[in-house]
Amino acid sequence: MTFQNTREFARELDSQDTLNHYQDEFIFPKVNDKRVIYFTGNSLGLQPKRTKAYVDEVMNDWAELAVEGHFYAQKPWWDYQERFAEPLSKIVGALPSEVTVMNTLTVNLHLLMVSFYQPKGKRYKIICEEKAFPSDQYMFQSQVHFHGYKQEDAIVEIKRREGEHNIRLEDVLAKIEEVGDELALVLIGGVNYYTGQVFDIKTITAAGQKVGAKVGWDLAHAAGNIKLELHDWNVDFAAWCSYKYMNSGPGNASGCFVHEKHHNDANLPRFAGWWGHNKERRFKMEPTFDPVHGAGGWQISNLPVLSLAPYLASVEMFAEVGMDALIAKRDHITSYLEFILHEIDKEVKGNFEVITPSNPLERASQLSVFLHGEGRSLFDYLMKNGVITDWREPNVIRLAPVPLYCSYEDMYDFGQILKQGILEK
Numbered sequence: 001m002t003f004q005n006t007r008e009f010a011r012e013l014d015s016q017d018t019l020n021h022y023q024d025e026f027i028f029p030k031v032n033d034k035r036v037i038y039f040t041g042n043s044l045g046l047q048p049k050r051t052k053a054y055v056d057e058v059m060n061d062w063a064e065l066a067v068e069g070h071f072y073a074q075k076p077w078w079d080y081q082e083r084f085a086e087p088l089s090k091i092v093g094a095l096p097s098e099v100t101v102m103n104t105l106t107v108n109l110h111l112l113m114v115s116f117y118q119p120k121g122k123r124y125k126i127i128c129e130e131k132a133f134p135s136d137q138y139m140f141q142s143q144v145h146f147h148g149y150k151q152e153d154a155i156v157e158i159k160r161r162e163g164e165h166n167i168r169l170e171d172v173l174a175k176i177e178e179v180g181d182e183l184a185l186v187l188i189g190g191v192n193y194y195t196g197q198v199f200d201i202k203t204i205t206a207a208g209q210k211v212g213a214k215v216g217w218d219l220a221h222a223a224g225n226i227k228l229e230l231h232d233w234n235v236d237f238a239a240w241c242s243y244k245y246m247n248s249g250p251g252n253a254s255g256c257f258v259h260e261k262h263h264n265d266a267n268l269p270r271f272a273g274w275w276g277h278n279k280e281r282r283f284k285m286e287p288t289f290d291p292v293h294g295a296g297g298w299q300i301s302n303l304p305v306l307s308l309a310p311y312l313a314s315v316e317m318f319a320e321v322g323m324d325a326l327i328a329k330r331d332h333i334t335s336y337l338e339f340i341l342h343e344i345d346k347e348v349k350g351n352f353e354v355i356t357p358s359n360p361l362e363r364a365s366q367l368s369v370f371l372h373g374e375g376r377s378l379f380d381y382l383m384k385n386g387v388i389t390d391w392r393e394p395n396v397i398r399l400a401p402v403p404l405y406c407s408y409e410d411m412y413d414f415g416q417i418l419k420q421g422i423l424e425k
């Protein structure tokens with residue numbers, strides 16, 4: 001399709017978009033009395049209107065039933081997490097028994113590393129990507145220290161080549177091969193938070209396992225954004241947060257995945273708690289831990305139901321939309337945004353560079369734009385004029401044209417505001 005940088009053309013695309021009406025399902029902040037163009041759904045998704053009813057339901061059940069709500073609430077609290085299994089497993093390509101929701105992302109990755117990072121003898125190294133999300137870096141450092149290793153030795157980063165913005169698959173595979181029988185764990189962000197690069201999860205997982213390592217994924221920027229087939233790809237474990245593309249609200253609960261092949265391994269170490277105990281016998285208050293055979297066996301505490309309620313609202317919306325429809329629009333609107341950026345760049349010599357891969361197979365709902373020459377003042381101009389983006393040092397804005405609530409006309413309007421911002425300087 002040949003794109004055009006006109007309002008008419010953008011409106012035509014909106015009228016053909018089968019997900020267009022989902023915009024009305026969300027609450028947008030306003031700037032200057034106009035709803036904003038929201039590009040930061042990769043950081044905190046917008047609030048769906050239907051969410052409040054899910055939270056109110058828990059509040060009302062608590063008011064009316066108090067402790068009895070554990071068993072008699074409209075959605076009983078004691079096994080509230082099980083309502084996620086079916087819809088969430090479809091979003092990440094898993095069996096229902098392989099997913100659960102609990103805690104928050106970094107906490108879950110730590111807990112999963114207790115099970116899947118078991119350094120022994122010469123096999124103790126972790127491969128991750130260079131400039132991983134800071135929380136992941138702190139996690140790796142503290143985990144290797146906990147096991148008595150030095151981080152310079154035990155953490156192996158895959159680097160970008162000189163002058164390149166993205167990591168090459170061949171370099172990941174070569175590094176795995178090189179570390180070989182010293183490799184205990186590969187743990188990478190499935191979609192890089194800074195550049196938006198999507199990694200080939202299937203190929204990297206197979207390569208890591210071939211040399212005898214476990215392979216896990218931080219899917220913070222992947223869940224609800226890219227097509228995942230965690231079961232078929234034989235991923236050992238994964239975790240994600242729900243407040244980015246999954247619109248569950250600030251700091252909310254994390255989802256996690258543990259492959260079926262590990263469910264009956266009684267030798268796996270783990271940090272246990274009563275919510276991971278055999279469901280039928282949970283309230284018998286027995287002294288010996290008997291884990292649920294599934295991801296639920298990694299549960300620890302009874303559930304923060306008030307925070308799971310918005311997550312459930314979101315998961316049900318995703319189930320209704322389906323990842324395939326979402327991904328089709330995602331690719332199209334992302335290409336349109338890329339086109340708009342190039343057009344504006346030509347018109348006003350913006351001199352910006354998209355550092356996200358241009359190959360649609362290596363990117364998802366994010367374009368990271370390096371502003372050569374422009375800087376923070378342009379970002380401030382956008383914010384003042386109702387375009388919410390985010391700023392990353394040294395000179396990058398990240399734009400996530402989230403398919404659930406961004407329109408093609410938003411992309412056009414953004415282009416015009418961007419152009420004005422450059423001209424006014």
Ligand SMILES: *Cc1c(COP(=O)(O)O)cnc(C)c1O
Binds near residue numbers: 105133135218
């Ligand atoms: C957002 C993000 C996190 C955040 O972790 P929390 O524990 O939810 O604060 C971790 N890792 C990556 C890659 C992220 O993008």
